[in-house]
Amino acid sequence: MSSTATRALLPPGAQGPPPAAADAVPRYSQYHLVGSRHPWRWAGTALVALLVIGVAWSLITNPRWEWAVVGQWFTAQSVLHGLGETLRLTAISGILGFVLGFLLALMRLSGSPLLVAVSWTFSWIFRSTPLLVQMLLWYNLGYLYEKVSVGIPFTDVRFFEVPTTTLISQFAAAVLGLTLNQAAYSAEIIRGGILSVDQGQLEAAAALGIPAWRRSTGIVLPQAMRAILPTAFNEIIGLVKGTSIVYVLAYSELFYTVQVIYNRTQQVLPLLLVATLWYVVITSVLSVFQYYIERYYAKGAVRTLPLTPLQKARKYLSTHAAGKVTR
Amino acid sequence: MSRPAQTRGLVEITDVRKSFGTVEVLHGITLTVQPGEVTVIVGPSGSGKSTLLRTINHLEKVDGGFIAIDGSLIGYRGKGTKLHELPEREILKQRTEIGMVFQNFNLFPHFTALENVTEAPVVAQGRSRTEARKLGLELLDRVGLKDRANAYPRQLSGGQQQRVAIARALALEPKVLLFDEPTSALDPELVNEVLDVMRELTESGTTLLIVTHEMAFARDVADRVIFMDQGRIVEQGTPQELFSNPQEERTRAFLSKILEPAFNI
Ligand SMILES: Nc1ncnc2c1ncn2[C@@H]1O[C@H](COP(=O)(O)OP(=O)(O)OP(=O)(O)O)[C@@H](O)[C@H]1O
Ligand SMILES: [Mg+2]
Numbered sequence: 001m002s003s004t005a006t007r008a009l010l011p012p013g014a015q016g017p018p019p020a021a022a023d024a025v026p027r028y029s030q031y032h033l034v035g036s037r038h039p040w041r042w043a044g045t046a047l048v049a050l051l052v053i054g055v056a057w058s059l060i061t062n063p064r065w066e067w068a069v070v071g072q073w074f075t076a077q078s079v080l081h082g083l084g085e086t087l088r089l090t091a092i093s094g095i096l097g098f099v100l101g102f103l104l105a106l107m108r109l110s111g112s113p114l115l116v117a118v119s120w121t122f123s124w125i126f127r128s129t130p131l132l133v134q135m136l137l138w139y140n141l142g143y144l145y146e147k148v149s150v151g152i153p154f155t156d157v158r159f160f161e162v163p164t165t166t167l168i169s170q171f172a173a174a175v176l177g178l179t180l181n182q183a184a185y186s187a188e189i190i191r192g193g194i195l196s197v198d199q200g201q202l203e204a205a206a207a208l209g210i211p212a213w214r215r216s217t218g219i220v221l222p223q224a225m226r227a228i229l230p231t232a233f234n235e236i237i238g239l240v241k242g243t244s245i246v247y248v249l250a251y252s253e254l255f256y257t258v259q260v261i262y263n264r265t266q267q268v269l270p271l272l273l274v275a276t277l278w279y280v281v282i283t284s285v286l287s288v289f290q291y292y293i294e295r296y297y298a299k300g301a302v303r304t305l306p307l308t309p310l311q312k313a314r315k316y317l318s319t320h321a322a323g324k325v326t327r
Numbered sequence: 328m329s330r331p332a333q334t335r336g337l338v339e340i341t342d343v344r345k346s347f348g349t350v351e352v353l354h355g356i357t358l359t360v361q362p363g364e365v366t367v368i369v370g371p372s373g374s375g376k377s378t379l380l381r382t383i384n385h386l387e388k389v390d391g392g393f394i395a396i397d398g399s400l401i402g403y404r405g406k407g408t409k410l411h412e413l414p415e416r417e418i419l420k421q422r423t424e425i426g427m428v429f430q431n432f433n434l435f436p437h438f439t440a441l442e443n444v445t446e447a448p449v450v451a452q453g454r455s456r457t458e459a460r461k462l463g464l465e466l467l468d469r470v471g472l473k474d475r476a477n478a479y480p481r482q483l484s485g486g487q488q489q490r491v492a493i494a495r496a497l498a499l500e501p502k503v504l505l506f507d508e509p510t511s512a513l514d515p516e517l518v519n520e521v522l523d524v525m526r527e528l529t530e531s532g533t534t535l536l537i538v539t540h541e542m543a544f545a546r547d548v549a550d551r552v553i554f555m556d557q558g559r560i561v562e563q564g565t566p567q568e569l570f571s572n573p574q575e576e577r578t579r580a581f582l583s584k585i586l587e588p589a590f591n592i
Contacts, residue, residue, distance in 0.1 A: 205431035207384055208499065209423035209451035212415060218450070222437045300437040300479035 025131055045275035069270035073261065074277065082257030083278055089243045089253060090282075093175050094236050097182025104187035105194060106216060118189065126184035139249050140167050174246040182239060189231045193224030225297040232288040240282050254278060333363030333428065336502035336534030337397050338383065342389035345378055353377055353557040355392065362502075367545040367566075370555035371581055376538040379555070380505045383536070384425040385418055396424065396503060410487040425495030430508040432488045432531045436485045440467060440491045441476040452499065459498075470524050486508040486517030490524055497528075506537040542586055544584050546570055554578045 008293070059065060073079055107119035128132070137144075142164035149161035168176070197220050205215045244255035254275055262271040291308075298305060307315065338360040345353040352375045360366050368376050381387040383394055385402040393410075394401045401421055403410040413421075435442050444466055445459035454462075467473050470490040472483075480488050489509055496504060506525065510518040522544050529535060529548045539545060545552055546566040553563045554575075562575045570586075573579045 198433075200429065200431060200433040202434065203386060204427075204429060204435070206419075207386060207422055207425075207427040208447035208495070209419040209421075210447060211419060211450065214450050218446075219435055223435075297437075299438075300481060305479055 009077060009179065012174050031172060046322065053248065064269065065273065066267060066270040069267050070273050070277070073271060073274045077280075078257050078261065079254070079274060081114070082252055082254040085252060086240065086243050086254040086278075087282070089174055089178060089246065090236070093178035093182055094239055096175070096179040097239075098186045098190075100179065100183035101186030102190050102221075105190040108187065108191055109194060123184045123187055125164045126181050130250060131177060131181050131242070135173060135245065135248060138176045139170065139173035141173075170246075170249045170251045173249055174243075174251050177240065178246075185235060186232065189228055189235065190224070192231075193226075193228035194220055196227045197213075222297060223301075226294075226301055229290065229294050229297060237283050237286055240286070241279055264303060333361075333532045333534070335397055336360075336362040336532075338503055338534060338536070339398075340379075340383070341394070342392035342591065343379070343389050343394060345382060345387060346377075346390050351390075352558050353382070353389075356558075356560055357392075358560065359554065360503075360534055360536065362534055365529045365535045365548055365550045366537070366553060367549040368538045368553045368555060369540070369542070369550070370553075370561075371503050371586075374555045375488065375558040376555055377507050380507050380538060382506060382538060383503070384427055385424050386427075386431060388412075391498070392578055396421075403566070404423065405453070419451065422584070423447070423499045424502045425500060426501035426504040428492050428496050428504070428506045428509045432480070432485075432492045434488055434492055434495070436480050438477055439477050440472060440483065440494075443491055444495045447495070448498050462498060463494070466497050467491070469497075469527075470494045471520075485513045486520045487511065489521045493521070493524055493528075501533065502528070503534045503536065506539065508537065508538050508540065510539065512539060518523070540585065542570070542582075556581070575582045 096276055104119045104122060108123075109114040110116065127297070145164055147161055148164050148167055149158045151158035151160075201223065202215060205219045210219065243253055246253055247256040247259065250256065258271045258275040262268045265271070295305060295308065335555075338358075340356055340358040340360075343353055343356045344351060348377060356375075358366075358378055368379070370376055378387055382389050383396075383401065388402065393403070393532070399421075400410070401419055402413055404413055404417075435446065438446060441460065441463045444463035445456070448454040448462060449456060464473060464476060467476050470493055472487060472490055472494070475483060480491065483491065489512075491514040493509075509525070510521050513521065518541065522541060525535075526544075526548055537545075537549075549566050551563060552566050552569040552578075554561050554569060554573075556577050561575060562569060562578045569578065570582065573582060
């Protein structure tokens, strides 16, 4: 490692500079940099490792977890179908919820008192009623309003008319309920993010003649993202598990599917474990996404981006490989 | 100062009034700036210098009076006996002819230096990316930052950031450039690199309106110095006239406070 020679600027030892030192720069060339050691860190690591081994051991050896049953159902057709439905619900209501939430946030921050009031009322209603109730209301909309139609008000002219029950399927009720609820929460998250961006940014953009839509989406939103993302991912991860609430509509997503199975087979714990493991997998994958997306939006906000774990590993491997060659 | 005669960039400010709430902060400002003229505005804090600059590109709406650049009203259109505020799109178009440089730079931190410069030409003027890029690199070169084109603002010093901000304002090829205390947020040793860039601009024939506390610079480059106090223009003249022989008591008081004794005119 040749770079250590120039970087080594240790204070001179008590015995003075080494005899070989001729000029100022290579004076310390025979010193080697040694990082400080952390004995307590090692002690802590050992302790935690012991705990983890203990828990893992009990999970593996306790026969009541019935790992064979877990393995049997983990990739069963019906479970995978349920998993697919969970992902579909999460993706659709997550995306629609955040898009609607963005619009609601813009309305809330607009100059129009009407838009502000509408946005506020929306968030107020959907945040103050239980999701379960909203879901059931949507599903039973046909009871309240038999038909949905588009026409001219106060006349008999109808362009289009359908019975509500054919319009609101289980899926539609689930998506509606989850989306509207999600929109109410994400509106506040996005609004908070937008408020965290310096007012001068909007002013500078306006002074440059940049159109309003671009000011929002190109200048303010990317900067707001840094504040929005951690909470938004919290919401999405909550939504993954929150979708399980649609079991009230007998909608066969992951959790409902697992319940149906254990009601039949009576293998409650292992099947709950199957669902749990899948939720863990989804959350883990999302966390990796979160890491990289946050990193993307950090550009320009920090002077230098820290290395990703992959880059660190690569660097570690390459320096160690190089070290072997020179030694 | 002799400069080539300019045809664009005539700024006419007529009896402009502006209130915030019930407090009137501009009490009828009238000022005509000739094309290519360099005007420096000085005055105590709170005298309305920033507000005046911001009314010129309609960042603040006026409550009375008119502002016109090359004969066309800013922000309004005459119709019969009434003035109607222009739709946002038209105002944005007018703003592309007026560049503004802010005290705290206001660069877009998530864009590189070059992206900061090319943003407005692309999205506000509809130029092609390659064309904007070429222009952007030229402008960064002009402010001495070509090699930092891909740096983000936070990776630049204050002086460099302000020079990028100047390049960004120049990218729209404005008729008029407004500077609101461009060096006030800078460490003293960085002030000159920005003033040097601005000095170079005074030769370019763009109309410049500069709010600054850099009196030596004002004396050097200004065609005219305006002294404002409490929302009014108190006195104006060439730097010679205003600094060496102020007529008004308020001007004298201000100058004696701001000019150090060693500063001999
Ligand atoms: N958005 C606003 N709302 C209310 N009052 C304002 C607003 N902007 C400016 N003012 C007031 O208007 C007056 C003029 O302010 P302005 O910023 O134009 O002064 P200035 O001459 O630029 O001062 P400085 O040298 O400190 O920048 C001040 O009294 C200020 O408090
Ligand atoms: Mg000011």
